Amino acid sequence: MRPSGRSPQQLRTVRLTRQFTRHAEGSVLVEMGDTKVICTASVEESVPPFLKGKGEGWVTAEYGMLPRSTNSRMKREAASGKQSGRTQEIQRLIGRSLRAVVDLKALGERQITIDCDVIQADGGTRCASITGAFVALQDAINGLLASGKLASNPIRAQVAAVSVGVFQGQPVLDLDYLEDSDCDTDMNVVMTSQGGFVELQGTAEGAPFSRSEMNSLIELAEAGITELMAAQKAALAQ
Amino acid sequence: MRPSGRSPQQLRTVRLTRQFTRHAEGSVLVEMGDTKVICTASVEESVPPFLKGKGEGWVTAEYGMLPRSTNSRMKREAASGKQSGRTQEIQRLIGRSLRAVVDLKALGERQITIDCDVIQADGGTRCASITGAFVALQDAINGLLASGKLASNPIRAQVAAVSVGVFQGQPVLDLDYLEDSDCDTDMNVVMTSQGGFVELQGTAEGAPFSRSEMNSLIELAEAGITELMAAQKAALAQ
Amino acid sequence: MRPSGRSPQQLRTVRLTRQFTRHAEGSVLVEMGDTKVICTASVEESVPPFLKGKGEGWVTAEYGMLPRSTNSRMKREAASGKQSGRTQEIQRLIGRSLRAVVDLKALGERQITIDCDVIQADGGTRCASITGAFVALQDAINGLLASGKLASNPIRAQVAAVSVGVFQGQPVLDLDYLEDSDCDTDMNVVMTSQGGFVELQGTAEGAPFSRSEMNSLIELAEAGITELMAAQKAALAQ
Amino acid sequence: MRPSGRSPQQLRTVRLTRQFTRHAEGSVLVEMGDTKVICTASVEESVPPFLKGKGEGWVTAEYGMLPRSTNSRMKREAASGKQSGRTQEIQRLIGRSLRAVVDLKALGERQITIDCDVIQADGGTRCASITGAFVALQDAINGLLASGKLASNPIRAQVAAVSVGVFQGQPVLDLDYLEDSDCDTDMNVVMTSQGGFVELQGTAEGAPFSRSEMNSLIELAEAGITELMAAQKAALAQ
Amino acid sequence: MRPSGRSPQQLRTVRLTRQFTRHAEGSVLVEMGDTKVICTASVEESVPPFLKGKGEGWVTAEYGMLPRSTNSRMKREAASGKQSGRTQEIQRLIGRSLRAVVDLKALGERQITIDCDVIQADGGTRCASITGAFVALQDAINGLLASGKLASNPIRAQVAAVSVGVFQGQPVLDLDYLEDSDCDTDMNVVMTSQGGFVELQGTAEGAPFSRSEMNSLIELAEAGITELMAAQKAALAQ
Amino acid sequence: MRPSGRSPQQLRTVRLTRQFTRHAEGSVLVEMGDTKVICTASVEESVPPFLKGKGEGWVTAEYGMLPRSTNSRMKREAASGKQSGRTQEIQRLIGRSLRAVVDLKALGERQITIDCDVIQADGGTRCASITGAFVALQDAINGLLASGKLASNPIRAQVAAVSVGVFQGQPVLDLDYLEDSDCDTDMNVVMTSQGGFVELQGTAEGAPFSRSEMNSLIELAEAGITELMAAQKAALAQ
Numbered sequence A, B, C, D, E, F: 001m002r003p004s005g006r007s008p009q010q011l012r013t014v015r016l017t018r019q020f021t022r023h024a025e026g027s028v029l030v031e032m033g034d035t036k037v038i039c040t041a042s043v044e045e046s047v048p049p050f051l052k053g054k055g056e057g058w059v060t061a062e063y064g065m066l067p068r069s070t071n072s073r074m075k076r077e078a079a080s081g082k083q084s085g086r087t088q089e090i091q092r093l094i095g096r097s098l099r100a101v102v103d104l105k106a107l108g109e110r111q112i113t114i115d116c117d118v119i120q121a122d123g124g125t126r127c128a129s130i131t132g133a134f135v136a137l138q139d140a141i142n143g144l145l146a147s148g149k150l151a152s153n154p155i156r157a158q159v160a161a162v163s164v165g166v167f168q169g170q171p172v173l174d175l176d177y178l179e180d181s182d183c184d185t186d187m188n189v190v191m192t193s194q195g196g197f198v199e200l201q202g203t204a205e206g207a208p209f210s211r212s213e214m215n216s217l218i219e220l221a222e223a224g225i226t227e228l229m230a231a232q233k234a235a236l237a238q
Helices: A085-098 A125-146 A211-237 B085-099 B125-146 B211-237 C085-099 C125-146 C209-238 D085-099 D125-146 D211-238 E085-099 E125-144 E211-238 F083-100 F125-146 F211-237
Strands: A012-016 A024-034 A035-044 A058-065 A111-120 A161-165 A168-171 A185-192 A198-204 B014-018 B026-032 B035-046 B058-065 B111-120 B158-165 B170-173 B185-192 B199-205 C014-018 C027-033 C035-043 C057-064 C111-120 C159-167 C170-173 C185-193 C196-205 D015-016 D025-031 D036-044 D058-065 D111-120 D159-167 D172-175 D184-194 D199-203 E014-018 E026-032 E033-046 E056-067 E111-120 E159-167 E170-173 E187-192 E197-204 F015-019 F026-032 F035-044 F058-065 F111-120 F159-167 F170-173 F184-191 F197-204
Touching: A012 A125, A012 A211, A012 C125, A024 A125, A024 B125, A024 E111, A035 A125, A035 C085, A058 A085, A085 A185, A085 D085, A111 A125, A111 B111, A125 A161, A125 A211, A161 B125, A161 C035, A161 E170, A185 A211, A185 E026, A198 A211, A198 C085, A198 C125, A198 C196, A211 B058, B014 B125, B026 B125, B026 C159, B026 C196, B026 D036, B058 B085, B085 B125, B085 B158, B085 B185, B085 C085, B111 B125, B111 C057, B125 B158, B125 B211, B125 C185, B125 F035, B158 B211, B158 C185, B170 B211, B170 F083, B199 B211, B199 C085, B199 F015, C014 C209, C027 C125, C027 F170, C035 C125, C057 C085, C057 C125, C057 F035, C085 C111, C085 C125, C085 C159, C085 C196, C085 C209, C111 C125, C125 C159, C125 C185, C125 C209, C159 C209, C185 C209, C196 C209, C196 D184, C196 F125, D015 D125, D015 D172, D025 D125, D025 D211, D036 D125, D058 D085, D058 D125, D085 D125, D085 D199, D111 E187, D111 F111, D125 D159, D125 D184, D125 D211, D125 F211, D159 D211, D172 D211, D172 E197, D184 D211, D184 E197, D199 D211, D199 E125, E014 E125, E014 E211, E026 E125, E056 E125, E085 E125, E085 E187, E085 F083, E111 E125, E125 E159, E125 E187, E125 E211, E159 E211, E170 E211, E187 E211, E197 E211, F015 F211, F026 F125, F035 F125, F058 F083, F058 F125, F083 F111, F083 F125, F083 F159, F111 F125, F125 F159, F125 F184, F125 F211, F159 F211, F170 F211
Parallel strands: A058 A111, B058 B111, C057 C111, D058 D111, E056 E111, F058 F111
Antiparallel strands: A012 A024, A024 A035, A035 A111, A161 A168, A161 A185, A185 A198, A198 D199, B014 B026, B026 B035, B035 B111, B158 B170, B158 B185, B185 B199, B199 C196, C014 C027, C027 C035, C035 C111, C159 C170, C159 C185, C185 C196, D015 D025, D025 D036, D036 D111, D159 D172, D159 D184, D184 D199, E014 E026, E026 E033, E033 E111, E159 E170, E159 E187, E187 E197, E197 F197, F015 F026, F026 F035, F035 F111, F159 F170, F159 F184, F184 F197
């Protein structure tokens, strides 16, 4: 039995609120149950030095957690003077996931920075960030298309992510914090709407996992991501 | 005429939403018009080294802005590896303002940390932070009283803050961003519900200000803070 | 009774020694009683990036304390790897105060950096820094005028600063360390020779302060600053 | 055809040289073709603060590259003042992989730190590090057993790692640098000698990868890891 | 001919002003011509962690330059966030030189920190620092003896330092900035009043130096240090 | 008697292995007994900002120790976020020593960076680094000559270094760790093949050293460096 009473293949309630804040070119509050992340997309008409003059754009991401988004207060990374290894790992993952569905040549020499800031954490913040970030990115791209700065859409597919894991011997979809801190295996799966994988990160917290467990987990993830993509589509259609 | 159409002595719409997030002992979303700040209060049953064994508590504050809370994206302080001078100035101000109304001996050997994180900025974020932080602090103290960890309330008075300034020759209350970036004088006023000042910070951005301008500004501030304290009271009564 | 035996409206002995060190374009030792600060002005024929090509100059300040300028040794900020919030707050204040009396357009595309280094501290170091920095700035400007690099004086007025406070229930002028560490209210006042305020920073360390206390403090400050400006004039006339 | 002329399921030549340096409790040079990493295991009779008094040990890892281990010189991380996101990601991966096969309770209150320093890089440095680190760890544990500090072996299984990827449409084992920088999918697989997975990290650099590609990659990895474990055993038997 | 008109074996005018500032246990302004350094000695009744409980004391030094002590303004190390290699090299040298004449066991479990802050630089700041630091250290020790905290003097000998160099083919004593920036060889010599060397650091800036040049330089240094020690004695006798 | 059984004037076994790693323009493993340092030379076709457009080149050095190159594990400098004073002192020394034998004008506008990384330490790592670095530098220069990028050799002489010290009252050559940690005087001597000194750094760890001890030490060093230069020549001739 899952602590939340959900069935093994059940996502938490997903909410994607567009235009959550006012200034960014894209701004989305993504909620997966009690996990809440503000994702903003900021367009800048220049690229990082390593891309100057190559006729290509860039999409990158930064990630942070408010100090009291968690059960006990974490140190503020700005105060301690550096981002943790975990933070860097997550923002690199978000950036790669988004770039996997963008034609950077078609984006032109501009950069879109996605900021994912967790205001309330209940497990799965990196996956929620990717799912929400895609919608913010699409909103920013839509703005560029509407203003004529882009002639055609550089986004090739949707991208979304979900965690899966083996909790008390049972493969389950979309781990919340209680499950995440007590599971044997934890896997983050990032897929595109064309059906392939762009990132797969599985970690055995306790016992190693077998091929057959992995297969079950991936099937759960595929089903979950299909639902998430429907939610993205619905939000973007409003 | 003010850009917002407000009269000189008119506050923006104030909203104080308690229990905005789930984990903190106090959690308040404060909105002053389009300025939105999440204020959380975290209770820790220990004090910083300089207070160890003195039988006193401590109240401190940290402040941050989401990178895209502003019109153009700011660098993330955690990524650049340090907090700006402005950030440090503001969090020191918030901490002093709150300590001015708390009996630290009565608080006992525990620390309450207030995190003020701006999710949308339209001027006046430091004053909004103080006004919201007080409510979060009161909620955290109420929890300590309810659980019996505190026998009596260490809070001696309410504290709230507002900015005033000389905009196009006219003293006005509660500057928004458009006014703030184009005013001659900008003053932040922090008062308690007992009527005295705890902080007063006036800066002439353009022409120096006179004694009589200062007097007008302070009168505007006193009236504004009275309204803000009513809003705090109403929120805490819910 | 004040610990120093001074009357409430009495400044400490002010000394402004020009050409205190040899290399800087302006170099002043300012002494307010036992508080001693070396203020140097350094002219650089370029401006920070945000002003490049705008035909304007910049005046900025940095502040530091020798580790044993104080009663017990402080950590060297260069060794601990960062400037404290207090240091940053003070150097921002000094910079704003000086810019308030300089026509940055008339200064041309050059930067003047004022370094204020406290070699002995007895309260009021930030105010002494401003008062001394103005003289160093004027000396540097005089050098630019003498060499023909500037055709006309970009300085519009004198600027000076003093602290005032409520010590044992009595408003007093120019707090020394003993008073500063035991006063109810501490206010730093920065004024120009044209009579207006450019900065006003009041903090209630103990009980909040009232309108009438504030008025008394400001009157003390106005009188003290008039004396300081006479001392600046006398020093510059030598 | 692979640039090196290897068949798709062929590892590079593996060499594990024990006692490579003199001071460490375990010291192994691991070579996978032209990739060379020094792995040392250092035993310390204390644990990090979060484990004090819990009767458990800890195994952790640090990773670095000599500035000219690569084709063009990289900045020295000690000089630039921080470890890159990539470095932190890798050392976290190595640490988790090793902890997966150690009974931390049985290790007792001591810490073993594995340092993996790349002296020559040709792709696959993180996987080589894990494979070599296991041997260094075993040597350090053997020393503790021999000296009587440990009564029984806390290592539950061998752990080793290999990369696999889709290069020019073909799943291949153990990518070298030329393949790694030009492949569609890159997957790092960490397994134990008991047959399960402890880490699986797949990234689509170009086109997303399908379930069937993933299956092929995992089969290649399983076969490669079997060979690597034989090499570990042979090295430890000498 | 030397730029200053001095003879090759002539020191600059030496001045040692004790009690230069008020708070430190020892405070000396040392002047070697236009080079001016404030040396303070601070006594702390505890030792660094590596000496805890060993019944020994410690003497250490820190060094800094005011940003405009030099001809063109240097960056403030506190602002750039780290001490340069040169600064660290110098403060390590000062510390070692002082420890060479102190019986650390006889000092007891306390630390004396010497701060050497250059307020005006004209070459030879590290040597002037050592010469002045010794006097500050002696003053601090005298205070400990006078107060009965020390029963006997832990200082075994005087220590002083001077630079020598080959300027335009001629060995000269006590290089000033003009000589220092244009000499072939630069050597810093630290000696005790018992006649031996504690530090010798020679660098060929241009052509390598020969044994016979070295011998001439060392003879100049010995004579110069004898004069410096007389100056130290005279200062301490006042 | 020396712990190693060597005679006072006996070097440890010297080994210089060229082409130790594959990527660098020069790559040498230098071994002085159990001290082992990898020295690589990296050529970059640009110069640091302070030399831009001056038609001159630059030679610089960086130094590091693997965390477990030493008897007990040292903190990784990349992890602690800064290089120690000792590291900076050593890399500055290596850089100066190499520049002493290079005609920087003849090198043209390019930079050669020497990385010296200690993989096993047994005393004398800075001297071994200089001796090995010279060979790596020569290899890099030979590559530039062979490819026609340089028309003539900018290297004017060989450079090598050795430590000498007074161990148990006896001047000895080439201190190992046991001697180094228990000697009265430690001196590092850097000489060129033309017979002069480029660096001389002597420190009295215990009793000060006399002129006659210094003379003995320097004679030992001269003889040792002659042997080291023969070893460099032999290595370069292979």
